[in-house]
Amino acid sequence: MGRVEGKVAFITGAARGQGRSHAVALASEGADIIAVDLCQQIDWTSYRGSSSSDLEETTRLVESQGRRIVAAQANVRDRDALERAVNQGVEELGRLDIVVANAGIGRVQQWDQVTSQVWQETIDVNLTGAWHTVMASARHLIASGGGSIILVSSVGGLKANPFMIPYIASKFGVTGLAKAFAAELADHNIRVNSLHPSGVDTVMATGQSDAAELIASHPRLAASFATILPTTLIPPAQISNAVVFLASDDSLFVTASALTVDAGNTAL
Numbered sequence: 001m002g003r004v005e006g007k008v009a010f011i012t013g014a015a016r017g018q019g020r021s022h023a024v025a026l027a028s029e030g031a032d033i034i035a036v037d038l039c040q041q042i043d044w045t046s047y048r049g050s051s052s053s054d055l056e057e058t059t060r061l062v063e064s065q066g067r068r069i070v071a072a073q074a075n076v077r078d079r080d081a082l083e084r085a086v087n088q089g090v091e092e093l094g095r096l097d098i099v100v101a102n103a104g105i106g107r108v109q110q111w112d113q114v115t116s117q118v119w120q121e122t123i124d125v126n127l128t129g130a131w132h133t134v135m136a137s138a139r140h141l142i143a144s145g146g147g148s149i150i151l152v153s154s155v156g157g158l159k160a161n162p163f164m165i166p167y168i169a170s171k172f173g174v175t176g177l178a179k180a181f182a183a184e185l186a187d188h189n190i191r192v193n194s195l196h197p198s199g200v201d202t203v204m205a206t207g208q209s210d211a212a213e214l215i216a217s218h219p220r221l222a223a224s225f226a227t228i229l230p231t232t233l234i235p236p237a238q239i240s241n242a243v244v245f246l247a248s249d250d251s252l253f254v255t256a257s258a259l260t261v262d263a264g265n266t267a268l
Protein backbone atom coordinates (compact mmCIF):
# COMPACT_ATOMS: atom_id res chain seq x y z
CA MET A 1 0.00 0.00 0.00
CA GLY A 2 1.28 3.47 -0.90
CA ARG A 3 1.07 6.28 1.63
CA VAL A 4 -1.62 8.09 -0.42
CA GLU A 5 -3.18 5.02 -2.05
CA GLY A 6 -6.48 5.70 -3.83
CA LYS A 7 -6.30 9.45 -3.28
CA VAL A 8 -6.36 12.19 -5.92
CA ALA A 9 -3.95 15.15 -5.85
CA PHE A 10 -4.28 18.49 -7.67
CA ILE A 11 -0.90 20.12 -8.41
CA THR A 12 -0.26 23.51 -10.03
CA GLY A 13 2.96 24.25 -11.90
CA ALA A 14 3.30 20.53 -12.60
CA ALA A 15 4.99 20.67 -16.02
CA ARG A 16 8.53 20.55 -14.65
CA GLY A 17 10.73 21.16 -11.63
CA GLN A 18 9.30 20.62 -8.17
CA GLY A 19 5.70 20.31 -9.42
CA ARG A 20 6.62 17.40 -11.71
CA SER A 21 8.61 15.80 -8.90
CA HIS A 22 5.60 16.08 -6.53
CA ALA A 23 3.32 14.55 -9.19
CA VAL A 24 5.62 11.57 -9.70
CA ALA A 25 6.23 11.10 -5.95
CA LEU A 26 2.51 11.19 -5.07
CA ALA A 27 1.76 8.83 -7.99
CA SER A 28 4.46 6.42 -6.79
CA GLU A 29 2.66 6.40 -3.41
CA GLY A 30 -0.68 5.52 -5.05
CA ALA A 31 -2.37 8.81 -5.97
CA ASP A 32 -3.96 9.84 -9.25
CA ILE A 33 -3.05 13.34 -10.39
CA ILE A 34 -4.76 16.48 -11.69
CA ALA A 35 -1.98 18.63 -13.14
CA VAL A 36 -2.05 22.18 -14.47
CA ASP A 37 0.64 24.47 -15.78
CA LEU A 38 0.88 27.69 -17.76
CA CYS A 39 3.28 26.13 -20.31
CA GLN A 40 4.38 29.53 -21.62
CA GLN A 41 7.28 31.95 -21.54
CA ILE A 42 6.83 34.87 -19.12
CA ASP A 43 8.40 37.88 -20.81
CA TRP A 44 10.26 39.38 -17.81
CA THR A 45 11.74 36.30 -16.16
CA SER A 46 15.39 35.72 -16.94
CA TYR A 47 14.89 31.95 -17.17
CA ARG A 48 13.00 29.96 -19.81
CA GLY A 49 9.32 29.12 -19.36
CA SER A 50 7.84 25.64 -19.43
CA SER A 51 6.19 24.17 -22.53
CA SER A 52 3.36 21.78 -23.36
CA SER A 53 5.97 19.08 -24.04
CA ASP A 54 7.15 19.47 -20.41
CA LEU A 55 3.58 18.79 -19.23
CA GLU A 56 3.39 15.80 -21.62
CA GLU A 57 6.55 14.42 -20.00
CA THR A 58 4.98 14.77 -16.53
CA THR A 59 1.95 12.89 -17.88
CA ARG A 60 4.18 10.11 -19.21
CA LEU A 61 6.08 9.83 -15.90
CA VAL A 62 2.90 9.64 -13.81
CA GLU A 63 1.38 7.03 -16.13
CA SER A 64 4.61 5.01 -15.93
CA GLN A 65 3.87 4.72 -12.18
CA GLY A 66 0.61 2.98 -13.16
CA ARG A 67 -1.52 5.95 -12.11
CA ARG A 68 -4.02 8.13 -13.99
CA ILE A 69 -3.48 11.81 -14.71
CA VAL A 70 -5.70 14.59 -16.07
CA ALA A 71 -3.46 17.41 -17.29
CA ALA A 72 -4.44 20.86 -18.58
CA GLN A 73 -2.85 24.12 -19.57
CA ALA A 74 -4.20 26.76 -17.20
CA ASN A 75 -3.03 30.00 -15.63
CA VAL A 76 -3.34 30.20 -11.83
CA ARG A 77 -4.11 33.91 -12.30
CA ASP A 78 -7.38 32.83 -13.98
CA ARG A 79 -9.71 31.49 -11.29
CA ASP A 80 -12.37 30.32 -13.76
CA ALA A 81 -9.82 28.37 -15.81
CA LEU A 82 -8.48 26.69 -12.67
CA GLU A 83 -12.01 25.75 -11.59
CA ARG A 84 -12.68 24.22 -15.01
CA ALA A 85 -9.45 22.19 -14.81
CA VAL A 86 -10.14 20.93 -11.28
CA ASN A 87 -13.79 20.13 -12.03
CA GLN A 88 -12.79 18.21 -15.15
CA GLY A 89 -10.17 16.27 -13.16
CA VAL A 90 -12.58 15.41 -10.36
CA GLU A 91 -15.21 14.33 -12.90
CA GLU A 92 -12.72 11.92 -14.48
CA LEU A 93 -10.92 10.71 -11.35
CA GLY A 94 -13.87 10.72 -8.96
CA ARG A 95 -12.65 12.72 -5.97
CA LEU A 96 -10.04 15.11 -4.58
CA ASP A 97 -7.97 14.71 -1.40
CA ILE A 98 -4.69 16.60 -1.80
CA VAL A 99 -3.89 20.06 -3.17
CA VAL A 100 -0.37 21.34 -3.86
CA ALA A 101 -0.27 25.06 -4.79
CA ASN A 102 3.20 24.98 -6.32
CA ALA A 103 3.13 27.31 -9.37
CA GLY A 104 5.45 30.26 -8.87
CA ILE A 105 7.62 32.84 -10.59
CA GLY A 106 10.31 35.26 -9.54
CA ARG A 107 13.20 37.41 -10.60
CA VAL A 108 16.37 38.31 -8.72
CA GLN A 109 16.91 42.04 -9.16
CA GLN A 110 17.70 45.10 -7.10
CA TRP A 111 14.73 46.98 -5.56
CA ASP A 112 15.02 49.95 -7.94
CA GLN A 113 14.84 47.72 -11.02
CA VAL A 114 11.46 46.22 -10.11
CA THR A 115 8.73 47.43 -12.48
CA SER A 116 5.03 47.63 -11.65
CA GLN A 117 4.48 44.72 -14.04
CA VAL A 118 6.99 42.48 -12.24
CA TRP A 119 5.53 43.46 -8.84
CA GLN A 120 1.92 42.84 -9.90
CA GLU A 121 2.46 39.59 -11.81
CA THR A 122 4.60 38.10 -9.02
CA ILE A 123 1.85 38.82 -6.48
CA ASP A 124 -0.84 37.62 -8.92
CA VAL A 125 0.83 34.26 -9.59
CA ASN A 126 2.46 33.42 -6.26
CA LEU A 127 -0.11 34.77 -3.79
CA THR A 128 -3.42 35.28 -5.60
CA GLY A 129 -2.70 32.11 -7.62
CA ALA A 130 -2.38 30.11 -4.36
CA TRP A 131 -5.67 31.62 -3.16
CA HIS A 132 -7.34 30.71 -6.48
CA THR A 133 -5.98 27.17 -6.15
CA VAL A 134 -7.62 26.71 -2.75
CA MET A 135 -10.84 28.40 -3.86
CA ALA A 136 -11.09 26.12 -6.90
CA SER A 137 -10.52 22.94 -4.92
CA ALA A 138 -11.67 23.24 -1.29
CA ARG A 139 -15.30 22.26 -1.93
CA HIS A 140 -14.09 19.02 -3.55
CA LEU A 141 -12.03 18.21 -0.42
CA ILE A 142 -15.11 18.89 1.72
CA ALA A 143 -17.06 16.47 -0.48
CA SER A 144 -14.33 13.84 0.15
CA GLY A 145 -14.70 14.28 3.91
CA GLY A 146 -11.42 16.20 4.34
CA GLY A 147 -7.93 16.39 2.96
CA SER A 148 -4.57 18.11 2.93
CA ILE A 149 -3.60 21.41 1.29
CA ILE A 150 0.07 22.30 0.85
CA LEU A 151 0.96 25.86 -0.13
CA VAL A 152 4.49 26.12 -1.49
CA SER A 153 6.13 29.21 -0.04
CA SER A 154 9.92 29.54 0.34
CA VAL A 155 12.50 30.41 2.97
CA GLY A 156 11.67 33.81 1.50
CA GLY A 157 8.25 33.46 3.16
CA LEU A 158 9.89 33.36 6.59
CA LYS A 159 12.94 35.62 6.34
CA ALA A 160 14.36 38.40 4.18
CA ASN A 161 16.50 37.52 1.21
CA PRO A 162 17.86 40.48 -0.74
CA PHE A 163 17.00 41.30 -4.37
CA MET A 164 13.56 39.66 -4.38
CA ILE A 165 11.14 42.31 -3.06
CA PRO A 166 7.95 41.14 -4.88
CA TYR A 167 8.82 37.45 -4.40
CA ILE A 168 9.44 37.83 -0.65
CA ALA A 169 6.22 39.84 -0.23
CA SER A 170 4.24 37.19 -2.14
CA LYS A 171 5.77 34.27 -0.22
CA PHE A 172 5.19 35.88 3.21
CA GLY A 173 1.60 36.24 2.01
CA VAL A 174 1.46 32.51 1.20
CA THR A 175 2.69 31.70 4.74
CA GLY A 176 -0.18 33.71 6.21
CA LEU A 177 -2.68 32.32 3.72
CA ALA A 178 -1.91 28.76 4.88
CA LYS A 179 -2.45 29.60 8.54
CA ALA A 180 -5.67 31.52 7.84
CA PHE A 181 -7.14 28.70 5.70
CA ALA A 182 -6.01 26.12 8.31
CA ALA A 183 -8.13 27.88 10.93
CA GLU A 184 -11.30 28.01 8.81
CA LEU A 185 -11.07 24.68 7.00
CA ALA A 186 -10.32 22.61 10.13
CA ASP A 187 -14.07 22.21 10.69
CA HIS A 188 -14.11 20.29 7.40
CA ASN A 189 -11.23 17.99 8.43
CA ILE A 190 -8.91 19.79 6.02
CA ARG A 191 -5.30 20.45 7.06
CA VAL A 192 -3.39 23.35 5.51
CA ASN A 193 0.38 23.77 5.77
CA SER A 194 3.02 25.88 4.07
CA LEU A 195 6.30 24.46 2.78
CA HIS A 196 9.54 26.45 2.75
CA PRO A 197 12.45 25.24 0.62
CA SER A 198 15.75 27.05 0.29
CA GLY A 199 17.40 26.94 -3.15
CA VAL A 200 16.16 23.94 -5.16
CA ASP A 201 17.84 22.50 -8.24
CA THR A 202 15.30 23.66 -10.87
CA VAL A 203 15.29 26.08 -13.79
CA MET A 204 13.98 28.86 -11.53
CA ALA A 205 17.17 28.71 -9.45
CA THR A 206 19.73 27.66 -12.06
CA GLY A 207 18.40 29.70 -14.99
CA GLN A 208 18.88 33.20 -13.54
CA SER A 209 22.35 33.84 -14.90
CA ASP A 210 22.43 37.49 -13.75
CA ALA A 211 21.55 36.62 -10.12
CA ALA A 212 24.90 35.16 -9.06
CA GLU A 213 26.78 38.27 -10.11
CA LEU A 214 24.38 40.62 -8.29
CA ILE A 215 24.55 38.57 -5.08
CA ALA A 216 28.33 38.16 -5.26
CA SER A 217 28.73 41.92 -5.54
CA HIS A 218 27.05 42.35 -2.12
CA PRO A 219 28.97 39.89 0.15
CA ARG A 220 27.31 41.05 3.39
CA LEU A 221 23.82 40.45 2.01
CA ALA A 222 24.89 37.23 0.26
CA ALA A 223 25.27 35.64 3.71
CA SER A 224 21.46 35.31 3.86
CA PHE A 225 21.69 32.48 1.29
CA ALA A 226 24.05 30.39 3.48
CA THR A 227 22.98 26.98 4.82
CA ILE A 228 24.05 24.97 7.87
CA LEU A 229 24.36 21.75 5.89
CA PRO A 230 27.08 21.83 3.23
CA THR A 231 24.80 22.08 0.19
CA THR A 232 23.91 24.67 -2.41
CA LEU A 233 20.82 23.38 -4.22
CA ILE A 234 18.43 20.78 -2.79
CA PRO A 235 17.19 18.04 -5.20
CA PRO A 236 13.43 18.42 -5.95
CA ALA A 237 12.81 14.83 -4.76
CA GLN A 238 13.77 15.93 -1.23
CA ILE A 239 11.04 18.60 -1.30
CA SER A 240 8.63 15.93 -2.60
CA ASN A 241 9.39 13.79 0.47
CA ALA A 242 7.98 16.63 2.59
CA VAL A 243 4.96 16.97 0.27
CA VAL A 244 4.18 13.24 0.59
CA PHE A 245 4.49 13.51 4.39
CA LEU A 246 2.11 16.50 4.55
CA ALA A 247 -0.29 14.85 2.07
CA SER A 248 -0.44 11.53 3.90
CA ASP A 249 -1.95 10.31 7.15
CA ASP A 250 1.59 10.41 8.61
CA SER A 251 0.85 14.07 9.37
CA LEU A 252 -2.77 13.78 10.57
CA PHE A 253 -2.21 16.29 13.40
CA VAL A 254 0.03 18.67 11.48
CA THR A 255 -1.80 21.80 10.38
CA ALA A 256 -1.04 25.54 10.21
CA SER A 257 2.64 24.61 10.31
CA ALA A 258 5.43 26.18 8.23
CA LEU A 259 7.69 23.24 7.33
CA THR A 260 11.22 24.11 6.22
CA VAL A 261 13.33 21.94 3.94
CA ASP A 262 16.19 24.41 3.84
CA ALA A 263 19.41 22.76 5.00
CA GLY A 264 19.22 25.05 8.01
CA ASN A 265 19.09 28.32 6.05
CA THR A 266 16.43 29.98 8.22
CA ALA A 267 18.37 29.19 11.41
CA LEU A 268 21.29 31.41 10.36
Ligand SMILES: NC(=O)c1ccc[n+]([C@@H]2O[C@H](COP(=O)([O-])OP(=O)(O)OC[C@H]3O[C@@H](n4cnc5c(N)ncnc54)[C@H](O)[C@@H]3O)[C@@H](O)[C@H]2O)c1
Pocket residue numbers: 012013014015016017018019036037038039040049050074075076077102103104105106125129152153154155196197198199200201202203204205
Ligand atom coordinates in the same frame (compact mmCIF):
# COMPACT_ATOMS: atom_id res chain seq x y z
N1 LIG B 1 13.79 26.73 -7.13
C1 LIG B 1 13.96 27.29 -5.95
O1 LIG B 1 15.11 27.59 -5.54
C2 LIG B 1 12.78 27.52 -5.04
C3 LIG B 1 13.02 27.73 -3.66
C4 LIG B 1 11.93 27.93 -2.82
C5 LIG B 1 10.66 27.91 -3.31
N2 LIG B 1 10.44 27.73 -4.65
C6 LIG B 1 9.06 27.67 -5.12
O2 LIG B 1 8.79 26.37 -5.58
C7 LIG B 1 7.74 26.39 -6.54
C8 LIG B 1 8.13 25.57 -7.77
O3 LIG B 1 9.21 26.21 -8.44
P1 LIG B 1 10.35 25.42 -9.23
O4 LIG B 1 11.61 25.57 -8.46
O5 LIG B 1 9.89 24.04 -9.55
O6 LIG B 1 10.48 26.34 -10.55
P2 LIG B 1 10.06 26.05 -12.08
O7 LIG B 1 10.15 27.36 -12.76
O8 LIG B 1 10.87 24.92 -12.61
O9 LIG B 1 8.56 25.53 -12.01
C9 LIG B 1 7.47 26.40 -11.80
C10 LIG B 1 6.32 25.95 -12.68
O10 LIG B 1 5.22 26.82 -12.42
C11 LIG B 1 4.63 27.13 -13.69
N3 LIG B 1 3.92 28.40 -13.63
C12 LIG B 1 4.46 29.66 -13.55
N4 LIG B 1 3.49 30.57 -13.61
C13 LIG B 1 2.31 29.90 -13.73
C14 LIG B 1 0.97 30.31 -13.84
N5 LIG B 1 0.63 31.61 -13.87
N6 LIG B 1 0.01 29.35 -13.93
C15 LIG B 1 0.34 28.05 -13.93
N7 LIG B 1 1.61 27.60 -13.84
C16 LIG B 1 2.59 28.52 -13.73
C17 LIG B 1 5.82 27.20 -14.63
O11 LIG B 1 5.40 27.10 -16.00
C18 LIG B 1 6.68 26.05 -14.16
O12 LIG B 1 6.36 24.85 -14.83
C19 LIG B 1 7.48 27.87 -6.83
O13 LIG B 1 6.36 28.31 -6.10
C20 LIG B 1 8.73 28.54 -6.32
O14 LIG B 1 8.50 29.89 -5.96
C21 LIG B 1 11.48 27.53 -5.52
